[in-house]
Amino acid sequence: MLPKKVKKRAALLTAILFSSLIAIFIILKTLSSNILYFKSPTDIKNSQDNSINKKIRVGGMVKKNSLIISGAEIKFTITDFKNEIRVSYSGTVPNLFSEEKGVVAEGKLQDKKYFIADRILAKHDENYMPPELKEIIKKNVK
Amino acid sequence: MFNFFYNSNIFIWIERVINFINSIFFALLLVALSFALIFSPPDYLQGDSVRIMYIHVPAAWIGLASFTCIALLSILNFIFKVKNFKLISKSIAPIGLMFTCIALVTGSIWGQPTWGTFWAWDARITSMLILALFYFLFILTQKLISDEDKANKISSIIAAVGFINIPIIKYSVEWWNTLHQPASIKITGTSTIHASMLMPLLLMFLVLILYCALIFLMKYKTEIIRIKKNNLKRL
Known part of the structure; x- marks a missing residue:
């Protein structure tokens, strides 16, 4: 005891x-809701409070074949494979920013489908592999 | 209870282990660093900045593991008053703080080229910063409060409360949307890190663990010497 x-x-x-x-x-x-670092396009579609002048972050994948670069302006679509949102941005992007990769855009909503970003962050996924292996995987998928 | 730990006659053993680690440490460090910095392949996406991971990930693991040790020892110490546990957790704390800071700093150095920002207030990074604060508080209470019993009590409670933060750090990337990527190495299931990169990572982890053991034993020895100086035969 x-x-x-x-x-x-x-x-x-x-x-x-x-x-x-x-x-x-x-x-x-x-x-x-504040702990979430970014909202997905679905979150934005479902939320009631979409004040235009509030700064928010939207995250997801850059949709394939959606990236358009015209001069300093970059336009692309963020998708979470259910809903999407069109993003417009002018400025520099991180090295890892490309199509079919994760991205977080910081800026203001214009409406539920259109977003003007003033900062772009690239989101890295949890996959690490040497470049040769990536080539092999690419070939096999095609 | 815990009679085994009361034994203060472990001086010779500490010396032996320190000598053993010293004899293999630098050879292992050289091997691990050359694998991490030279022989391992660059990442397909990040290129050479992936090499920061070989320090960052083991440092974060050690930061979490040492706090887990400190918290468990502090809880036992608070309830059963085992004085030796206090010495052990006191010796671990600076190592844990150092590695937590290393994880934060290397993380932000890695974040700048990959994410495009040094710092993001996302759940993983913020909870890691809170861990560093808990370490800091734990060490500060022991340094600043002169009444030893009181310092012991308060620091134990700090460690126990900080323990709640550990699972939050671990699962932050799954519970919330974070900028930080989810874990690549899973205890169950396949890891999403290629074997040629996993090997140097585990090697670096082993080397850093040995380094921790070395620093811990040296610190622990000084703590015992300090007690012996006060003419106490037993702990």
Whole structure:
């Protein structure tokens, strides 16, 4: 049998841990929409509050064959394979930005289908492989 | 309970282990670094900046693992008053803080060319920063509060509360949309990192773990010496 003091300390620590766990859970729950680093096109379609002047981030894949570069302006479509949104941007893009790769665009919504970005971030996926292997995979897929 | 850990006569063993690690450490470091920096292939997308990962990922793992150790030891210490656990967690803390900072810094160096930004307030990166803050608080309470019992109690509670953050860091990339990519190496299922890159990564992890062990043992030894200086025979 454990001494009474030990039991008391164990109870105290459990109480502290339990209450902080609940507190953190509530905080994360209330902040849940702010914790999301970006919204997907589907989120934007479903959300009621699409204020035009609020700065938001939209993320997803750059749709294949959607990238148009005319002078300094870049236009492309972000898709999550259910819904899509057209993005217009002028400025420099990161090296990893290309079609069929993840992207996060920061800017303002014009309407539910059109977004003007003032910053583009590339999102890297979890795949790492040497270039030779990528060539082989490419050949096999075609 | 935990009588095994009360044994303070482990000085010779610490010396032996330190000598052993010293004898193999630099050879292993050379091998691991040459694999990570020279022999491993560049990534198909990121090119050579993938090599930052060989430091970043093991550093992040060690940051998480050391805090897990500290938290578990602190909880046991708080309940059962095992003084030795306090010494162990006190010796681990600076290593964990250092590697957490290394993970944050190398991550942002990697982020600039790949993502296009040094810093993003996404769930993974923010929770990692909070981990560094918890380390900082843990070390500060032990340094600043002179009453040893009180310092011990408060730092144990800090470690226990900070423990809640660990699963949040681990699953942040799955629970929320983050800029940070999800885990490539999975305990169950296939990893999405090619074997030619996985090998140097694991090698670097092994080397950094040895480095941690070395620093930990040296720090732990000093803590014991400090106690012995106060003419206490037992811990």
